[in-house]
Amino acid sequence: MSSTIKRILFIGAGRMAQAIISGLKNQSDFQISVTNNGNDQRLNYVRDTFDVEVIESWREEIETTDVVVLAMPPEVHDSLLNELAKFIDKHLIVTVAAGIGPTYLEESLPDGTPVAWMMPNTAAQVGQSMTLYTCGKHTDSSHEELLQKMLSGIGSYEKVTEEQIHELTPITGSAPAFIYKMAEALVNNAVDSGISEQQARKLVSEMIGGAASMLKNGESPKELAEQVASPGGVTAAGLKVFDENNFESLINNAIKACHQRAEK
Ligand SMILES: NC(=O)C1=CN([C@@H]2O[C@H](COP(=O)(O)OP(=O)(O)OC[C@H]3O[C@@H](n4cnc5c(N)ncnc54)[C@H](O)[C@@H]3O)[C@@H](O)[C@H]2O)C=CC1
Ligand SMILES: O=C(O)[C@@H]1CCC=N1
Missing domain, CATH: 3.40.50.720 (NAD(P)-binding Rossmann-like Domain)
Incomplete structure (x- = not known):
């Protein structure tokens, strides 16, 4: 060219x-x-x-x-x-x-x-x-x-390879929507505390930006989650609900559904 x-x-x-x-x-x-x-x-x-x-x-x-x-x-x-x-x-x-x-x-x-x-x-x-x-x-x-x-x-x-793009489309292409859905739930909760929608979005977007920066820093997501969850503290109580409701299999199922749709 x-x-x-x-x-x-x-x-x-x-x-x-x-x-x-x-x-x-x-x-x-x-x-x-x-x-x-x-x-x-x-x-x-x-x-x-x-x-x-x-x-x-x-x-x-x-x-x-x-x-x-x-x-x-x-x-x-x-x-x-x-x-x-x-x-x-x-x-x-x-x-x-x-x-x-x-x-x-x-x-x-x-x-x-x-x-x-x-x-x-x-x-x-x-x-x-x-x-x-x-x-x-x-x-x-x-x-x-x-x-x-x-x-x-x-x-x-x-x-990456062609096969890997098929595999990874849900992770980089679709998963922003998964994060936005989580953000929506967090914003709605924050607004319930009496702050404005604008304040709630600031809280949530800055929090997600900070978490993304920590991930980029190199520690594993597992280690980072453990750092947040003080033993016997409030986050651990929240994460227990994730575990009880099979959060990881929910994500796996969502990824599987993306693959099934892409194959059609
Ligand atoms: N929205 C996203 O986050 C992502 C989308 N993609 C891909 O991008 C593509 C477009 O998706 P979106 O922009 O979200 O959809 P969209 O519905 O917003 O845009 C589709 C566009 O294609 C045009 N179009 C439809 N049939 C056409 C034809 N026969 N000739 C010329 N233009 C035609 C429509 O007029 C419209 O401008 C899809 O193939 C999707 O898989 C890939 C990665 C992320
Ligand atoms: O939802 C879709 O089909 C496109 C592909 C990846 C993200 N958006």
């Missing part, structure tokens, strides 16, 4: 596309265009909010595009890829869709097409996505460098 400014075309303009665009838009290395399946209202919102070009159809710009990012539901990939296959020529095709790995992309696109799979999360919009990625058989180091440049614009990244 040559030329310094790369043109990225997003097909799909929903929550994930917006989160990634919001992380990338300040990078001068990329020129971003966005399209979807005809939802003009959403496209106008994306144009006005992120100051990027929106187009009616990806066909308008495919020739001058370097990277196509598929940010649409997994279910619509099949028909889109069939159509896209007629137009692409050395483009790097990247999907963010759950369950759609390089093997799937390569089967649907002309032989030799460079493809990649990234699994970000919505924290991309604040530059803090933990994104997994893997490349297909026909990517070279220039494709991977470009991909890494994109990913560093939206947070941290880790290269």
